Amino acid sequence: MIAADLLASDFATLPDLIRAHAAERGGKIALASDAGALDYAGLDRLMDRIAAALHRDGVAQGQAVAIVAASSIEYAAVFLGALRAGCVAAPLAPSATAESLVAMIADCGAPIVFLDEDAAATLGGREIGAKTVLLTALEAWLAPEGATPTPVTIAPEDGFNIIYSSGTTGTPKGIVQSHAMRWAHIHRNASAGFGDAVTMIATPLYSNTTLVSFLPTLGWGGTAVLMKKFDARGFLELAEAHRATHAMLVPVQYQRIMALPDFDSFDLSSFRFKTCTSAPFSPALKADVVARWPGLLVEYYGMTEGGGTCLLVANQFPDKLHTVGRPVEDHDIRLIDEDGNEVPQGEMGEVVGRSPAMMTGYHGRSEASAAAEWFDAEGRRYIRHGDVGRFDEDGFLTLLDRKKDLIISGGFNIYPTDLEAVLAQHPAVADCSVIGMPSEAWGETPVGFYVPHTGVDASVADILAWTNERLGRTQRLAALHAIDELPRSAIGKVLKRELRDRLAGTGA
Known part of the structure; x- marks a missing residue:
């Protein structure tokens, strides 16, 4: 099936989309970094070799494949190859302590863990109960050129990835996200122009913030430019060199970029679509980005767990920069009081949301999963966002405080x-x-x-x-x-x- 038909269907998997792009535009660059580049045909072949090697090593469909590393082409390929094998990607924060990494690896039950040299040094030879593969030695581990994995059938409800919300020495909490949820992230970006995008990936691949930009880029056939480590000047230099069109950044990154004395000397005219999420984004900083950086600035408000998403196109609503926008299509956001009752418009309440993109639950933690849910009078499931907000008369949401102390x-x-x-x-x-x-x-x-x-x-x-x-x-x-x-x-x-x-x- 061609990519256009897959993208127009009710459900498609990312590995199948990449296969289709490889057949139709194999020479187009899929992944780029300061270490090189990989086109769609090469990525497709590499995913096959990774998936075949996982099957060879006895990693079964539905099992987790853990990755602890800085962003790289090899990292991205392992993540995607794990999906093709029918496995669940478990990207873990390399900045976490050794004890926390051991706990997360045990929690997800990964029989194999891919590490870069820094992550291996952090673990320091600790026993983790899983096979380890260094990304620098990936070629030696791979199945031979031309190898293909055993075909797997992936259902919408099957696990796509596990994102851990806590990378510390406390008890980790794994958020299980399905292929259906990730398909929703890809599909809803039909109008964002990812098909010919050159997307700057400047946040880590273990972060949901990154994946909601990275996955649509590859799903629609664009190019993802990976930064191993963010720095403001390096970002601008790389964006200028690649004629970047898209970027997902967190507010502190925007702050550091806009504060560069020579920001205006960089040619950023190729940019069409910049997004922001994950932290409070000050109205003054939004206004500065809109004024000096070409292209749309879109702020997303949502959760790794799913729930509902709000969207603010800052260029179009200069008088709403203090808000996080309005719920996107097919996303339902309500505000409730301490007793679980909906509050009238204009009153403050806890944010709960429902959408096609919601987590299956917290991995192995049914009580925590239940605590994160709210059901309306018709029995429909919502996710508690843990924030307190208020809708204005135009339907824009202003966040007032965090219910939790995150x-x-x-x-x-x-x-x-x-x-x-x-x-x-x-x-x-x-x-x-x-x-x-x-x-x-x-x-x-x-x-x-x-x-x-x-x-x-x-x-x-x-x-x-x-x-x-x-x-x-x-x-x-x-x-x-x-x-x-x-x-x-x-x-x-x-x-x-x-x-x-x-x-x-x-x-x-």
């Missing part, structure tokens, strides 16, 4: 309870709490408070260093403060807003 730093999700669990292990810490504070560099950054244990001598600096040594790079505390007593409510809940107000009042 910290978003540089586009990465940080869960305070995971950091608190580490901090609490220090013998000098009797009680502790972690909050998110505004940061010019990262959007938000985690800050800790602790109540000292009587009779245990340790400085704040020593405790901070001890804690950060046990956290992943993206979760480390920016500061730590000793406090006589944590402010708590009558039922014992730590009043984190009082901690934030205390810091804001001192200017610390």
Whole structure:
């Protein structure tokens, strides 16, 4: 079947779409990086060799294939080859601690793990109960040239990937996303021009933020340009060299790019479509991007778990830049009160959403899956977003606060309870709490408070260093403060807003 017919169908898989693009436009570049490029025909053959090697090694359909590495052509090919084998891709954050990586590998049950050299060094030879393959030695592991895997039939409800929402030493929570969900992400981008796109991939491939741009690019037959590590000037140089048309960036990346003194000297006239998600995006920064960077700026608000998505085309609604836009077609977003009842228009409520793109559930965690759900009067399933917002009279959603205490730093999700669990292990810490504070560099950054244990001598600096040594790079505390007593409510809940107000009042 040709690619156009697949894209017009009710359901197609990404491996089948890539096969069709290879047959029709095999010489077109599919993946590019500073290390080289791979066309669709080459990608299709490489996916076959990877899938055949997985089958040779006894990896069965439905099993997870874990990948721990920085973005590269080899990484992308393994991810896609795993899908062709009927496996479930499990991309894990290389910035996580060794203990967390071991826990996530065990949680997803991957019988094979692909690593780059940095990830291998992080694991340090720990026993993970799975076969390991270094991406630098991928060629030696692959099935021979011309090898083909055993054909598999993939159903819409089959697992596509597992995205872990927590890359720390706490208990990891795997979000299972189906082929149907990913098909919805590809299919809904029919008007985004991905067919002839050159898309800058500047966020990690283990992030859902990345995949909602990366997967449609390949699904529609465009070119994905992979950055191993983001830096503002390097991004602009690469975008200019490749005549990039599309990009997905998080707010802190936009901030760093727009702050370059010579930003206006770069030729970005090829850009048509820029998107942003994952963290609060200030109205002033949106306005600056619209004014100085060619092409549309589209902000998405949604969740890795699915639920509903809002979309704001910033160029078209300059008076709505304080919002995250309106629900996209076929997405239903409601606001509910503490009792689960819908609130009237204009009132504040918890955001819940429903769409064709929703997670199957949290891997192996039925109770957590149930807690993330809300059902309307007709019994239809919604996902709780964990945010509090308000719809205006035009149907635009303004986010007011996070119901949960999730910290978003540089586009990465940080869960305070995971950091608190580490901090609490220090013998000098009797009680502790972690909050998110505004940061010019990262959007938000985690800050800790602790109540000292009587009779245990340790400085704040020593405790901070001890804690950060046990956290992943993206979760480390920016500061730590000793406090006589944590402010708590009558039922014992730590009043984190009082901690934030205390810091804001001192200017610390």
